[in-house]
Amino acid sequence: MRLIDADVLKPKILEYVKALERIKYCYGYDTFGKYYNGKKSAYLNVANLIDEAPTVEERKHGHWIEHPKHPIGDCSVCGERVPIYSGSKKYKSCPYCGAKMEGVNDG
Ligand SMILES: [Zn+2]
Numbered sequence: 001m002r003l004i005d006a007d008v009l010k011p012k013i014l015e016y017v018k019a020l021e022r023i024k025y026c027y028g029y030d031t032f033g034k035y036y037n038g039k040k041s042a043y044l045n046v047a048n049l050i051d052e053a054p055t056v057e058e059r060k061h062g063h064w065i066e067h068p069k070h071p072i073g074d075c076s077v078c079g080e081r082v083p084i085y086s087g088s089k090k091y092k093s094c095p096y097c098g099a100k101m102e103g104v105n106d107g
Contacts, residue, residue, distance in 0.1 A: 003056060010050050017043045062099035064090065075099060 017040050024036040064073035064084050073084040078097035084090050090104045 006050050006053065010047055013043055013047045013050070017047075060097065060099040061102055062094065062097075063102045064104075 020036050020040045020043070024033060024040075027033070027036070060077050062075055062077035065076055066073040066084065071083060071085045072081055074081050075094040075097060077099040078094060080094065080096040082091075082095060091101065092104045093100050
């Protein structure tokens with residue numbers, strides 16, 4: 001699955017609808033009116049499909065429950081025990097469930 005941002009995509013589609021309205025105005029309503037109305041209707045249908053598409057679960061947030069003596073930790077979301085360091089940096093997400101870990105600096 002490829003996650004995309006519907007809030008970015010939908011306004012772009014609606015820009016096409018506005019462009020079609022401008023073009024239609026240039027040609028008048030008889031010649032190409034029906035053609036442009038059909039295109040406009042198709043774009044509006046797509047915009048509605050985007051609104052109706054299911055929202056994938058928001059990314060979970062968790063934190064590492066660190067082991068006191070070893071460079072390992074448990075994910076607070078799924079409970080998997082993993083080596084949480086890459087060099088001196090802590091991993092920013094759980095490799096098992098994908099939870100974004102709080103309190104981990106990007107640097
Ligand atoms: Zn996890």
